[in-house]
Amino acid sequence: MKLTICTLFSALILAQGAGAHAEGIFANAFRSKLKKPATADIKFVAMESQNAVATAGHQQGTAPSDSNIQQVSCCQETSCDTGCDSWFSQEMCPGTGAYGGDSRVAASIGFNQDVFFGNYTTAAAGYAVNEKVDVTFYSILWHTDFFSQGAGGLGGAGIDGTGLWTEFGGGLNFKMMDGALNVNPQLGVLNGALLSRGIGGGTNTPEVWDGIVPNLTVNYGDSALESQLYMGYYVGTEGETNNDYLHWWYNAGIRPWSECNDWRSVLSMGLHYEMLRQTELAGGGDALNLYQWFGPYMQVALPNGLSMRYSAGTNMDDNVGLGGDFYKVTIGYSF
Numbered sequence: 001m002k003l004t005i006c007t008l009f010s011a012l013i014l015a016q017g018a019g020a021h022a023e024g025i026f027a028n029a030f031r032s033k034l035k036k037p038a039t040a041d042i043k044f045v046a047m048e049s050q051n052a053v054a055t056a057g058h059q060q061g062t063a064p065s066d067s068n069i070q071q072v073s074c075c076q077e078t079s080c081d082t083g084c085d086s087w088f089s090q091e092m093c094p095g096t097g098a099y100g101g102d103s104r105v106a107a108s109i110g111f112n113q114d115v116f117f118g119n120y121t122t123a124a125a126g127y128a129v130n131e132k133v134d135v136t137f138y139s140i141l142w143h144t145d146f147f148s149q150g151a152g153g154l155g156g157a158g159i160d161g162t163g164l165w166t167e168f169g170g171g172l173n174f175k176m177m178d179g180a181l182n183v184n185p186q187l188g189v190l191n192g193a194l195l196s197r198g199i200g201g202g203t204n205t206p207e208v209w210d211g212i213v214p215n216l217t218v219n220y221g222d223s224a225l226e227s228q229l230y231m232g233y234y235v236g237t238e239g240e241t242n243n244d245y246l247h248w249w250y251n252a253g254i255r256p257w258s259e260c261n262d263w264r265s266v267l268s269m270g271l272h273y274e275m276l277r278q279t280e281l282a283g284g285g286d287a288l289n290l291y292q293w294f295g296p297y298m299q300v301a302l303p304n305g306l307s308m309r310y311s312a313g314t315n316m317d318d319n320v321g322l323g324g325d326f327y328k329v330t331i332g333y334s335f
């Protein structure tokens with residue numbers, strides 16, 4: 001039943017992606033039909049302008065360079081999404097680019113540490129198919145030996161640092177409310193020996209497609225408010241009995257000084273709630289919450305794309321010996 005639900009979820013994402021891609025191709029073709037080719041008079045005027053720039057450079061005593069002379073553009077109108085520049089640097093109307101920005105391509109990388117998962121690195125990238133839909137990819141590199149088949153991990157044998165749990169996936173991002181709201185369903189593939197432990201004749205060797213994880217991320221951000229909802233269901237695919245998990249969190253906060261023209265404009269603060277629940281155990285037993293965290297967070301988000309967030313509070317379900325407190329730090333860079 002679980003695999004059937006996940007298969008339907010994957011098919012829905014792929015169908016939406018095909019439709020969005022076709023819509024983007026049709027829209028670009030239609031725009032190209034409306035654009036008229038440059039006439040000889042326009043090209044002549046552009047060349048005269050270039051000569052004027054070069055002459056001005058000589059008069060000022062500086063030699064003209066390639067940066068002073070602009071080539072005749074392939075587009076004769078100033079509009080959003082002209083398609084003239086490199087695909088990486090194409091600008092779009094604000095709110096219609098990748099992840100609701102103004103560029104066709106956007107990406108981010110994050111370095112994370114918390115009391116349960118230890119260290120892990122995240123990466124995400126999106127390409128704006130059109131003003132409403134992005135194609136997205138992501139990866140999570142789990143660095144903790146406990147999640148591997150290493151000597152100190154769940155496998156109980158092997159070499160520390162090998163067979164680390166590795167996650168990779170992709171999906172679609174739907175942009176709404178002028179890019180302020182982003183809804184991003186994705187499907188990930190797990191590799192390692194954490195979910196489907198005990199496969200291969202009782203061994204815990206790392207496996208390709210150890211599991212799958214349908215997941216959903218919803219982000220909202222405007223000049224005063226920010227929030228994020230994440231939910232992922234980690235399902236083992238190889239063993240007869242697996243370690244399946246439901247992982248989700250929600251946080252929301254305010255930017256009280258966003259309109260200020262000083263250092264306070266980069267600050268935000270709010271509350272964070274997070275739960276990790278084991279829904280199926282490889283060795284049998286009842287489902288239980290591994291942890292349930294709640295507490296405040298504070299974030300610094302600089303205009304150059306660098307951000308740092310610190311969350312801390314109480315652990316309301318101490319079922320694995322973590323103690324009564326939790327802490328979590330994320331350092332990110334968006335570009």
